[in-house]
Amino acid sequence: GAVVSQHPSWVICKSGTSVKIECRSLDFQATTMFWYRQFPKQSLMLMATSNEGSKATYEQGVEKDKFLINHASLTLSTLTVTSAHPEDSSFYICSATGQGAGNTEAFFGQGTRLTVV
Amino acid sequence: AQSVTQPDIHITVSEGASLELRCNYSYGATPYLFWYVQSPGQGLQLLLKYFSGDTLVQGIKGFEAEFKRSQSSFNLRKPSVHWSDAAEYFCAVVNQGGKLIFGQGTELSVKP
Numbered sequence: 001g002a003v004v005s006q007h008p009s010w011v012i013c014k015s016g017t018s019v020k021i022e023c024r025s026l027d028f029q030a031t032t033m034f035w036y037r038q039f040p041k042q043s044l045m046l047m048a049t050s051n052e053g054s055k056a057t058y059e060q061g062v063e064k065d066k067f068l069i070n071h072a073s074l075t076l077s078t079l080t081v082t083s084a085h086p087e088d089s090s091f092y093i094c095s096a097t098g099q100g101a102g103n104t105e106a107f108f109g110q111g112t113r114l115t116v117v
Numbered sequence: 118a119q120s121v122t123q124p125d126i127h128i129t130v131s132e133g134a135s136l137e138l139r140c141n142y143s144y145g146a147t148p149y150l151f152w153y154v155q156s157p158g159q160g161l162q163l164l165l166k167y168f169s170g171d172t173l174v175q176g177i178k179g180f181e182a183e184f185k186r187s188q189s190s191f192n193l194r195k196p197s198v199h200w201s202d203a204a205e206y207f208c209a210v211v212n213q214g215g216k217l218i219f220g221q222g223t224e225l226s227v228k229p
Contacts, residue, residue, distance in 0.1 A: 004160075006160070032215065034216070034217070041224075042221070042222070043207065043219045043220065043221050043222050044207070044217075044219050046216060046217070049216065091158075093160055093161070093215070095161075097215070105151075105163065105166060107163075107216055108153075108160040108161040108162070109160050110159060110160040111158070111159060111160045113158065115149075
């Protein structure tokens, strides 16, 4: 299947700093990327949907100024957690669909464990 | 609105025993259904999917699932569980906007 690489796999940052998470499709063009947040022992919560070259669409209750999403190319989307606080600590996962991967199937990155101290 | 329900939060089975994880969906049209597995601290891996055609779908790692429209179900099965199958399992449906809607997940523990 298609491969999605997410980096970093874990990160620890201080309160007030910003953290950038990258999501790359390695062998297909990702026309759409999704960003999820997952709390311990819970399901995935969709945060936003990004289409290459356009602004991301955020789900209700997700602060767009806090979670900046950029999808500048067909192989890369980034999520920047701005002015991070301890309550932003979570597991963040991206997924991608697109040409060459089958538009109805989403491929997931490995996830990023963010800890804000 | 589309939704997915996994009634069992946690299931424990003995190694070698059969397994069935339940999934019920709510969707007006013919659904696109998926089962994913997640190991601790990892992303999601696709086990199998149903789009159309044969209602019994074979997946990786010896898993299969059966789509039953009359019951709005897409239960995951495996005839003989291995210790390495211990993980979190998510059922999902693609909604009309192309977004994956996940169930709450079922944690599988395997006893030796």
